[in-house]
Structure formats: structure tokens, C-alpha cells
Amino acid sequence: MHRALKLVRRRALSSIPVLLIVVTGTFFLLESATGDAVDAYLVSLGGGDAELARNLRETYGLDQSAWSRLWLYVSALARFDLGWSVAFNRPILDVILERLPNTLLLMGSATALAFLLGSLLGIVAGARPGSGVDRLLSVGSLALYAVPSFWLGLVLILLFAVQLRWFPTAGIESIASGKSGFDRAVDIARHLVLPVCALGFIYLALFLRMMRAGMAEIWRQDFVLAARAKGLARRRIVLRHIARNALLPLVTMLGLQAAAMLGGSVVIESVFAIPGFGRLAQEAVAARDAPLLMGIIVMSAILVILVNLLIDLAYAALDPRVGQGERRT
């Protein structure tokens, strides 16, 4: 697809300044916070003298000026080197790559659940605006949307893990179970059910309401009247003519929600004790590990840029009008 390729190239170029702004902004934000990794390390040691602190700062390059450290950071970043984590005493990239898959799995599953079930229920509600089913779903989704995700997570744990014992309470997989292949996948899936529900249900409500509102809007469009004039089956009008159009804003929403979901996963990962990306951010803050936090933020930015690129590609595939104007410029 020629149109898609152009879009990818344009986006790849424009994401470079975005990343630079994120890096610089975050760098100075972290710089303005008092205390550094050496302070945190000395606290964990139970104290130390000024000599040790100075030596440590020299080792990690923390004694240099902010600008020169920023320059070092950016030039290292250009070589895909995120630096060294003081807290973990390992390369930051390794630490992040170890945690990222868990979060991607959690976020991906939650997004899929929210989008698929949300739009499906939205179609059910929007197929007959004002009907009993519509009202029930609208009220139900509003209630769900009003619930904070950490509370929902705790309730789910209490009910399904503690009382009913259907699912494990925490973690991403059973520790030292020795499972591999399919058994391990089932084990991870069982662990993910509750956190995915806790994270996904709130967005599900959002997608449901958007889909429903979009469909109610499109019911009034001329082309729906034209489809009715053609005597088409109601099912075809609802799915092909109305839902197909109402889906477009949901796809845009999906891109915007990707960033919010990344933030939401910090909370859910804490509640369910999942060793993921969000928890890593929390640990980095606790350890005053600024380079690690930087790495996490840069990685998040790349993730959000990638997700939005995918969303734009999906949108271009769904809406034939997109990309037409760009050809002329």
C-alpha cells in the first residue's frame, strides 16, 4: 500500500523531534528534583562519608554539568544505549526489555477486551437507541466508568481470588512451577484474567458509550435513510452502514487511550504485583534512579508513537477519505 508507506516514513521523521523534546523536558524535570541515585544508595547503605559520595558520583558521571550529561545521554541514545541503572546495577535496556513484555501483554489484552467487547456492546445498544437494552447498557457502563481501577482490582481479587479461588491473587505466573510451552501460556493467562478485567473494564465502558453515541448520531444521517429506502435488512443497515461509520472515532480514541492505559497499568501492576513496566517506574522513582526513569519515559514515548502510527494506518485503511488531501501537498 503506497499510501501507508508514505505515512510511515513521514511519521518516522516527525517522531525524532518529538523524542528529543521528551528527552530534554524529562531530563531537566528530573534535574530539578533534589537528590540523586547516590543519595538513595547511601541511605540504603545506612550512611557514608562525603569522599564515598564524590567517588560514586564520579563513577556514574553525576559530577558533570547538566548540559554535558544531557549531551552524553542523547548521543548514547542515538546508539540505542539507555545507560546504566544504579538501582539494578545492570544496563537499563536489559531491565526494561525484561519488564516490557508483561506490560505489553497486560495492556494489549486489556485494550483488546475493552475495544472488542465495548464496541460490540455499543452496537447492541446503538442498534435500537432508547430501547430497554440500550438503557440498561448505558447505565451499566456509566457505573463501570465511575469506578476507579485500583478499587475494581481489589474487589475482583477479593471475590474471584480470595473467596471463590478461581484465579491467583497476584503475579504474572506461578513461581518456580517449571511449566513450559502451552502449560506456561495457560498459567500466565490465568494470572492475567483479573488484572486485564480491572484495567480493561473501565475503558470498555468508554468505548461502549462512544460507540453508542456515534451510532445514535449516524442514525440521523441521510445515507441511513437512503439505505432504508433501498429496503435493506435492518441488520445490514446497523452493521454495514451505521456501525462501520461509528467505528472511526473509536479507532482515534484507541490511540489516545494507549498513553492513558500505560499510566493505568502502573496502578494495576502494583495492585496485582505484576513485575511490569509500570512497577519498574515506581521502583525507579523510589530508588532515585534518574537514568532508569529516563529510559522508561523514552521507551513509553516510543511505545505511544508506535501505537499511534498503527492507529493511523488502521484509520487510513478504514476511512477512504484519509490521505487523499496529503497527496496534493
Added chain:
Amino acid sequence: MSKPLLQVRDLSVVYGRRNAATHALSTVDLDVAVGGRLAVIGESGSGKTTLALALARLLPPEAVVEGSIAWPGLDRSPVGGRDIGYVFQDPGSSLNPVLTIGEQVSEGARRHLGLSRGAAKKRALELLERVRIPDPEAALRAYPHQFSGGQRQRIAIAAAIAANPLVLIADEPTSALDMVVQAGIVRLLDRLVRDEGMSLILITHDIALASGLADAIAVFRDGRLVETGPTPQLLSRPANAYTRMLINSHIDFTSPRLIEAG
């Protein structure tokens, strides 16, 4: 005269609740002959579009309909798309922006004629040729935004006649188009109705258009049928003062200037 295609008797349409009701149509009696061409003319708000929607049974659910619309020539109740084709005023909004032209033109035929996917595609191609869309093969895969207003209206007409309806209802089919394009659409409607042996109900505010295309005219005002009759008779000897006013208010090249140069 043989059995008419449709007989409207004592038709009233009321919108809204009882306390804030608006009478869109009041006690209308009207016949359309088989193969006849009826123009329904009137100003905005005269109820002509309501009549068209009522005939096609497309009125919104809050509309209260009284009286009868009978189809003597049909031994069952008419089906939208199958028996009635409907062309809307603005082809920019009556075509679905995200579905291909091929799908939109053929979906009526697939539904009512039971065509397979392949046969429906052939039918769509044939229809696009008939309404003179350039390069119909490519048009099948294209989307509405890739066509001009006039072409879109031709496509909408092709979609409306896909299942060979008995009657084509055209609600202000040229009002959203510019003059030159209008003439093309009028010629197309004229040719299609003649070739297919369809009846035509043309809703318009343009008395010149009505007189050129229709063999009978019904004049509406404030939801009531003012006068109806064969076109030549109605134009030359209008019985009603309002009809006379409509005819006289028509502007053409022989009309005096509205604003004197000075």
C-alpha cells in the same frame, strides 16, 4: 383510464405530540398512473417531502399517519427498494462515505433480486454504464468523495433503480447541483423512466423543471393539495390563484429585471 399505480386517499401526517403537533399534510387525495410522471411542486414547508417520505414509508416513527395509500397494481404491500426507488436531494450525504460505489449500487439488487456477489457486481457495472459514469469498472472500487456532485447523483440514481422498481421518487434531485449539471440529471431521469417504463414522482420547487419532465402536476401549499391536473392544462389554465402566482413568479430570460441598473 386503467388502474392507477397508487391511490392516496385522505392522507394526513402529523408530527410531534398532540399539544405541539404540526400538520405536515392534511387530507390529501392523489393518483399516480402506471407509467405516469407526476411532479409535486410547492414552496419549502408545503409538505411535498413529507408526501414523498410517506409514499416510501420512510417517515420517522414520531409521525402520525392517517388515511390510506393503496397500490392497486400490486397484490402485496410495496417494498422499499424493490418497488420504490428513492433519490435524495443531496448526493453528498445520501451516499455512505466509507463504502465503495460498487457495494452501494448493488446492495439493493442483492437484497431484492437475490443476486450472487458476482451477478450483483455485473448489475452494478451495467447500472453505472447506464447512468454514464466514466470508467465504471474503476468506479465500482471507488468511494463517493472521488466523484463530483453530478456524478454522485447519477450514482445515487443507479443505486435507486438497481432492483427495477415500479416507481422512482426523486426528492429535489437537482437542487444541490449547479445549472449545467442539473440539465444532465434531468435528461438522465427522463431517459431512464422512459426506457425502464417506470413511473416517476418528482418533488421540486422548480415549475420549469416540473413542466419539462412531468405529464401531471400537483401543487401543494401549507400541507394541502391546492390543485392537480395534466401539465399543459394546469400551466395554461390554472384554476387556483396560488398556482397562477407560482407560474407568474417563475423567472426566465423573458422576465423583467429584478434590479434595474441605475
